[in-house]
Amino acid sequence: MIFAIPLAWLQLIREKVRLLVALAGIGFAVILMFIQLGFRDALFDSSVRLHQALEGDIFMMSPQSTALIALDSFSRRRLLQAEGVPGVESVTPIYISFALWKNPADRSTRSIQVMGYDPSQSIVSKDLLPDSEALKLRDYVLFDRDSRPEFGPVAELFEEKGYVTTEVAGRRVTVGGLFNLGASFGADGNLVTSDINFLRMFDRDPGLIDMGMIRLDPGANVDKAIALMRKDIQDPNGDVLVLSKDEFIAFERDYWQNSTAIGFIFNLGAGIGWIVGMVIVYQILYTDVADHLAEYATLKAMGYRNRYLLSVVFQEAVVLSILGFIPAFFLCIGLYQATENATSLPLQMTQERGTFVFCLTMAMCVISGAIAVRKVQEADPADIF
Amino acid sequence: MTAATDPIISIDHVSHYFGSGRLRKQVLYEVSARVDPGEVVILMGPSGSGKTTLLTLIGALRSTQEGSLRLLGEEMYKARKSQLVRLRRNIGYIFQAHNLLNALTARQNVQMSLDLHPNLTAKEKKTRSLEMLEAVGLLDWANYYPQELSGGQKQRVAIARALVSSPRVVLADEPTAALDKQSGRDVVEIMQRLARQRGSAVLLVTHDNRILDVADRILQMEDGRLSTVQREEVIA
Ligand SMILES: Nc1ncnc2c1ncn2[C@@H]1O[C@H](COP(=O)(O)OP(=O)(O)OP(=O)(O)O)[C@@H](O)[C@H]1O
Ligand SMILES: [Mg+2]
Numbered sequence: 001m002i003f004a005i006p007l008a009w010l011q012l013i014r015e016k017v018r019l020l021v022a023l024a025g026i027g028f029a030v031i032l033m034f035i036q037l038g039f040r041d042a043l044f045d046s047s048v049r050l051h052q053a054l055e056g057d058i059f060m061m062s063p064q065s066t067a068l069i070a071l072d073s074f075s076r077r078r079l080l081q082a083e084g085v086p087g088v089e090s091v092t093p094i095y096i097s098f099a100l101w102k103n104p105a106d107r108s109t110r111s112i113q114v115m116g117y118d119p120s121q122s123i124v125s126k127d128l129l130p131d132s133e134a135l136k137l138r139d140y141v142l143f144d145r146d147s148r149p150e151f152g153p154v155a156e157l158f159e160e161k162g163y164v165t166t167e168v169a170g171r172r173v174t175v176g177g178l179f180n181l182g183a184s185f186g187a188d189g190n191l192v193t194s195d196i197n198f199l200r201m202f203d204r205d206p207g208l209i210d211m212g213m214i215r216l217d218p219g220a221n222v223d224k225a226i227a228l229m230r231k232d233i234q235d236p237n238g239d240v241l242v243l244s245k246d247e248f249i250a251f252e253r254d255y256w257q258n259s260t261a262i263g264f265i266f267n268l269g270a271g272i273g274w275i276v277g278m279v280i281v282y283q284i285l286y287t288d289v290a291d292h293l294a295e296y297a298t299l300k301a302m303g304y305r306n307r308y309l310l311s312v313v314f315q316e317a318v319v320l321s322i323l324g325f326i327p328a329f330f331l332c333i334g335l336y337q338a339t340e341n342a343t344s345l346p347l348q349m350t351q352e353r354g355t356f357v358f359c360l361t362m363a364m365c366v367i368s369g370a371i372a373v374r375k376v377q378e379a380d381p382a383d384i385f
Numbered sequence: 386m387t388a389a390t391d392p393i394i395s396i397d398h399v400s401h402y403f404g405s406g407r408l409r410k411q412v413l414y415e416v417s418a419r420v421d422p423g424e425v426v427i428l429m430g431p432s433g434s435g436k437t438t439l440l441t442l443i444g445a446l447r448s449t450q451e452g453s454l455r456l457l458g459e460e461m462y463k464a465r466k467s468q469l470v471r472l473r474r475n476i477g478y479i480f481q482a483h484n485l486l487n488a489l490t491a492r493q494n495v496q497m498s499l500d501l502h503p504n505l506t507a508k509e510k511k512t513r514s515l516e517m518l519e520a521v522g523l524l525d526w527a528n529y530y531p532q533e534l535s536g537g538q539k540q541r542v543a544i545a546r547a548l549v550s551s552p553r554v555v556l557a558d559e560p561t562a563a564l565d566k567q568s569g570r571d572v573v574e575i576m577q578r579l580a581r582q583r584g585s586a587v588l589l590v591t592h593d594n595r596i597l598d599v600a601d602r603i604l605q606m607e608d609g610r611l612s613t614v615q616r617e618e619v620i621a
Contacts (some may be wrong), residue, residue, distance in 0.1 A: 004500040005493050007486070014488035298484040301446055303474035303501050382446040 007369075008315035022284040026324025026361065028333070030275025033270045033357050034332040040266035041353065042345040046184040047201065047256045049346070051249045053124040053181060056092070056221050058082075058229065059248040060212035063241045067255040068113075069186035071096055071210045078233055078240045079212035085228050087220030092121050093209040095198045099169035105224065110150055110302065113187035114141075114168065116198025123213060124179075134176025135194040143175045146182040147189025148344050154178075169201045183344040185256065212240075274364055281320060282368035285313060289375040302379035309376045317369030321361045329354065358364035390459060392419040393554055393586045394443055394611065399452035401609075412438050414609045415452065422553070425577055425587040425599055427616075430606030436590045437558055438483055439606070443475055443588065444467040444556050457553055474501050476584070477547030479557040479576070484543065485531040491518060491542045492527040498546050517549040518542070521575050537568030541575065548579050555580055555587045573599055 012019055050068065060079055064072035076093050083091050095116040100109045117123055119135035134140045143164070145155040155178055157164045164175040168191065181190050199206055216225055222244060229242045243251060257263045289296070296309050333349045340347045395471070401413035412435045420426050430436050441447045442454060442461075444525040449462040456472055464472075477498075485494045495514040499505055505513070516528050531539055540560055547555055557576065558585045561569030573589075577599045589600070597603060605614045 005489065005496055006500070007488070007497075011488040032433070120564075291485075294482070294484055295486045298478075298480070298486070300470075301444065301473060301478050302498055303470055303472075336471055382441045 002252065007317060008312045011288065011312070012316055012319060015288075018284060018288070022253075022281065022320055023324045023327070025036055025280030025284070026320060026365070027276055029273045029280065029364065030325050030328035030357060030361055031332055031335070032273030032276070033352070033360060035335065036097075036266045036269035036273065036368075037357065038332070038336055038339075038347055038349075038355055039345075040263060040270075041350075042339075042343075042347040043185040043262055043266075044253055044256055046182065047186060048249045048252050049182050049184055050190075051245075051252055053128055054213055054245075055122070055124055055215070056213035056214045057245060058214040058226055059243050060214065060229075060240050061210070061243070062239065065210075065241075065281045066259065067186065067252055068096070069098075073208035073210050074240050076207050076209045076238065079209065079214070082212070082214055082229055082242075085225055085232070087216050087225045089217045089220075090121065091122055091215075092117055092213040093195065094123065094211040094213060095195060095202075095204070096210040097202050098187075099191075099201060100204065101151055101191070102167040103150070104154065104157060104164050104166040105152040108150075110188065110367060112147070112151065112168070112189045112191055114191045114201065116192060116193050116195045116201075119194045124181075124328075128181060129179035129192070131177055132192075135192070135197070137174075137176065137187075139171065139173045139192040139197055139200065140176040141173050141191045141197065142177040142179050144181045144190035144192075146179045146180050146344055148183050151189045171201055172245070173197075173201075182346060182366045184344075185262075186350035270360075274360055277361070278364045278368050278376050281317065281365050284320070285317060285369055285372035288316065289313060289372055293375070293379050296376060296379035297381045297383065300379060306376070309379065310373050313373045313376060314366065315370050317365040318362065321365035324365075325358055325361045388551060392455075392458075393422050393424075393457060394418075394420040394588070395453075395455045396439075396443070397453040399439075399442065399449060399454050401435070401442065401447075401450055412609050413442075416609070416611045418604060418611055420554075420586045420588055422586055423581065423584045424601050425589065427597060427600035427603045428588060428590045428606060429592070429603060434606040437610040438604050439611075440556050440558050440588065440590060443554075444478060447474045471515065474550075475553050477550070477552035477555040479540075479543050479547045479555065479560045481559040481562050485539055487531050490528050490530055491523060491534065491545075494531070494542055495546045495549050498541075498550050502550055514545075514549060517545040520579060521545045535568075537564050540564060540568070540572050544572065544576050544579070548576075548583065548585070551583045552585055555585050557587065559587045559590055559592065561591065561593055566595070569593060570596065 060082065061075040062072040079091050079093055082088060097114055098111050099114050101112040102109050119132045122132065132142065135142065143154045154164055154175060158175055158178060165172060179192065183189060216222060226242055226244055234240055234242045299309065336347045336349055396416055396418045398415045398417055399413060400411060400415055402409050402411050404410050416439060428436050435493050442449055444457065445456065445461060452462065454461045457475055459472060461469065486497065487617055489497065495517055496510050499510040499513060515524065515527055518524050523538060524540055526534060526538060534542065561572055564572060573596045576587065603614050605607050
């Protein structure tokens with residue numbers, strides 16, 4: 001029956017208003033799912049942005065640290081010990097803390113994440129942080145131009161004048177350059193500065209650092225180096241944790257996914273969208289079948305099999321899911337763009353999420369179809385005479 | 386296949402019951418009858434006498450409970466469901482309500498019945514549907530939807546749909562009930578003429594005395610029992 005009349009399609013387009021309602025309902029569900037899953041992933045991605053940017057092979061932190069926003073410090077000596085492990089090229093102590101930043105335009109204050117390290121070494125790629133020369137000067141900092149806009153028009157001011165002065169932690173500082181990292185769920189904005197400036201700002205014990213970055217010689221075996229460090233430094237002392245870069249990223253992501261309600265909340269939101277969509281599609285398909293019951297019974301009396309009628313309902317379900325998905329998909333690309341601009345969170349349509357939500361939509365429609373299809377069995381041709 | 390002299394429908398002591406247990410009610414009592422190829426038979430009888438029930442049994446829409454019912458030589462008593470569905474494809478149905486598919490045009494409605502016969506190309510199916518609509522005088526209405534047609538026109542589309550695949554048997558249950566006198570007459574005449582041309586047997590249930598002259602034979606159903614009557618008796 002290849003050339004058969006496409007009954008499912010013709011029935012769908014015959015009822016224009018119903019079709020539009022159905023598509024709007026499905027589109028709504030699709031958008032809800034995209035937004036929830038998009039936000040969830042954006043938050044997770046943003047939380048590991050710094051981790052991904054750091055150009056180290058092995059990282060060291062305190063076992064008491066749970067996430068970037070809840071770092072515990074550990075002894076700098078442990079990191080220096082790692083310098084002696086074969087294959088290690090360099091180690092970089094990193095200080096991280098939050099401080100109040102004064103918006104240079106309107107003088108309002110906001111908490112910003114500050115990172116301090118020895119500026120003669122680089123910790124992220126040149127693309128992100130092209131020039132750290134300014135950090136050699138006293139009380140100079142670099143400002144993350146992808147920070148949230150509440151910190152003020154720092155990038156614009158800097159490009160205009162070549163420097164910006166403001167206060168951080170009650171201390172006068174000069175922004176002597178810009179870099180790109182981006183806001184995360186935990187930090188709305190970022191500053192980097194030299195270790196010396198950092199210690200001036202925060203009055204901390206220089207022997208206690210928050211994070212250690214270790215770089216290996218090219219071609220050195222990472223696993224071997226980690227194993228050695230664990231055996232010689234981590235295990236005997238118990239006051240540091242040695243992680244590969246992947247483990248370091250996974251550690252942070254795991255915190256946001258499993259130790260906060262974020263994952264659950266957004267999954268729940270997406271789940272609700274899915275169920276709402278399913279109910280809408282079910283309603284539409286059920287009414288459609290009910291309206292056509294006498295016609296379906298007629299088809300059965302003509303010799304059409306039950307299977308044919310079931311396939312009509314499922315075709316309608318599949319067509320609805322595709323037609324509902326497409327406009328919502330493109331709308332979401334725009335929504336993501338707008339959200340990214342408004343929140344500085346990394347929010348993009350990925351092929352993975354697109355496919356996932358499409359499959360969810362398809363499942364949503366087909367499951368409702370499977371429930372609605374039971375009504376078709378009621379079409380008894382013996383009753384229509 | 387059956388020889389030309391074999392009946393197209395043969396009914397032998399068929400009884401039928403509705404409900405079960407204490408509510409079980411017999412509606413057909415040992416009905417026996419036969420319809421030969423090309424014959425036009427009218428079935429009359431008061432309301433509730435079991436005419437529709439008999440028609441749905443012949444049309445393979447219900448399972449035969451008792452007795453023997455053969456359609457095109459195939460026994461339907463104890464036949465499997467799939468066999469019944471297949472048998473339905475040899476029957477043209479015309480219902481009291483037209484039961485056209487509202488989402489389809491007149492031509493597409495007619496074509497639905499050809500879609501069950503997969504050895505035709507799309508083009509052939511279309512031409513044959515249009516020819517059939519022309520035969521019922523509705524060629525100009527081929528692209529109209531059922532809502533846009535009058536009651537008589539819809540019933541004529543239903544006839545076209547029932548006859549387009551040249552079925553061996555046409556079953557019609559009060560096809561003129563919803564129509565005025567003239568369109569009722571037209572519809573029955575079209576039906577009779579086309580069935581004759583194609584050699585299809587017709588079994589027609591009606592209350593309408595004015596159309597009895599199209600019949601070769603008249604059967605009378607009373608309280609689930611069948612008897613043959615003469616035309617003159619009914620008209621008198
Ligand atoms: N599905 C059913 N369940 C139970 N009883 C039924 C059912 N269908 C019909 N009956 C009963 O069977 C009897 C015969 O019904 P049937 O519809 O065959 O009569 P009919 O001769 O076609 O009447 P009419 O001229 O009014 O259409 C009636 O008493 C009816 O109430
Ligand atoms: Mg009846």
